[in-house]
Amino acid sequence: ETGVTQSPTHLIKTRGQQVTLRCSSQSGHNTVSWYQQALGQGPQFIFQYYREEENGRGNFPPRFSGLQFPNYSSELNVNALELDDSALYLCASRQGASENTEAFFGQGTRLTVV
Amino acid sequence: GEDVEQSLFLSVREGDSSVINCTYTDSSSTYLYWYKQEPGAGLQLLTYIFSNMDMKQDQRLTVLLNKKDKHLSLRIADTQTGDSAIYFCAETLLTGGGNKLTFGTGTQLKVEL
Numbered sequence: 105e106t107g108v109t110q111s112p113t114h115l116i117k118t119r120g121q122q123v124t125l126r127c128s129s130q131s132g133h134n135t136v137s138w139y140q141q142a143l144g145q146g147p148q149f150i151f152q153y154y155r156e157e158e159n160g161r162g163n164f165p166p167r168f169s170g171l172q173f174p175n176y177s178s179e180l181n182v183n184a185l186e187l188d189d190s191a192l193y194l195c196a197s198r199q200g201a202s203e204n205t206e207a208f209f210g211q212g213t214r215l216t217v218v
Numbered sequence: 219g220e221d222v223e224q225s226l227f228l229s230v231r232e233g234d235s236s237v238i239n240c241t242y243t244d245s246s247s248t249y250l251y252w253y254k255q256e257p258g259a260g261l262q263l264l265t266y267i268f269s270n271m272d273m274k275q276d277q278r279l280t281v282l283l284n285k286k287d288k289h290l291s292l293r294i295a296d297t298q299t300g301d302s303a304i305y306f307c308a309e310t311l312l313t314g315g316g317n318k319l320t321f322g323t324g325t326q327l328k329v330e331l
Contacts (some may be wrong), residue, residue: 106260137318146306146321147261148224161319194260197318204249204310207319209260 107131108197108210114146116216117185120201125180125213136178138170141192152179182215190217222307222322229328236294238325240307243288247309250283251311251319256306264292264305296328302329 107130117123129136135154139147149162153172167183176197182189192214196207221243230236243252248319251266265275267290274281280293290307304324310317 135317139319139321143271144323146308146323147319149318149320152318162318196261202264204317206263207317209262211258211260 106208106210108208110193110195110213112213113133113211114157114214114216115179117216119185119187119217121185122181123185123215124145125182125193125195125215127180127197129145129176129195130208131187133197133199134176135175135198136172137193137198138180139196140189141212142182142188143191145201147194150151150180159201165210168206180205185217187217190215222309222320224305224307224325226323227326227328227331232296232297232299232331234297236292236297236301236308236327236329237287237301238294238305239272240290240292240294240311240322241288242290242307242320242322244309244311244320245285245288246311249310250281250290251308251310252279253306253308255306255324257303261306271306294319297327298330299329299331302327 109128122154137152138150141147152160156172168180172178193210194212196209198207220274252264253261278295282291306324310320
C-alpha cells in the first residue's frame with residue numbers, strides 16, 4: 105500500500121467519448137504525475153502538477169488535460185477517445201516537484217476504448 | 219534524446235542470481251531507478267543510484283552504473299519465486315520543468331523452481 109489511490113480501477117469507453125480518471129495522493133505530497141502504460145510497454149510521462157499548476161508535459165496531445173485540487177488530489181481528462189488510448193493509467197505522488205524524492209505509484213486505472 | 223532499452227525476458231532458477239540490464243542515451247540523467255511491477259499492480263521503487271556513483275548495494279540488490287557506456291544493471295542475489303515480476307529501469311533529469319521519469323520497456327523475470 106502506497107497511500108496513493110486511483111479510481112475507477114477499470115472502465116470501458118466508446119471511441120469519441122470523454123473520460124475522467126482520479127487520483128488521491130499520499131498525505132503530505134504536493135506533486136502528482138500521470139503516466140500512460142500501453143500493454144507490453146513501459147510507462148510514458150503525460151504531465152505533472154505541482155501546487156495546482158502543470159509544470160511539465162510529455163508528448164501527448166491537448167485532448168489529454170488535467171487538474172490538481174487544493175488538497176493535491178488530481179484528475180486526468182481525455183477527450184475524443186481513440187482506440188490507442190486503451191492503456192493502464194498510473195498516477196504517482198511525491199513531495200516537491202524537482203527534488204529527488206520518491207514517487208509513490210497508485211495501482212492504476214485500466215481503460216479500454218472500444 | 220531520451221531512450222531507455224532493456225531485454226524483454228529473463229528466466230532463472232530459484233536461488234541463482236539474476237542480472238537485468240538497461241542502456242540509456244541521455245548522458246544528463248541525474249538519477250537512475252529500478253522499479254518492480256507485479257501483475258495488476260502499480261510500480262514499486264526498488265532502488266536508485268545517483269549518476270556520480272558506480273555501485274550501490276541494498277540487501278539482495280546490487281546496482282552497477284557504467285556512465286561511460288550508459289549501462290545500468292540490477293543484480294538480485296538468491297532470487298526467489300516472489301521476485302517474478304516485470305522490472306523497469308528509469309532515468310530522470312532534475313529540471314525546473316518538473317521531474318519526469320523515462321522508463322524502459324521492462325524486463326519480465328521468471329523464477330523457476
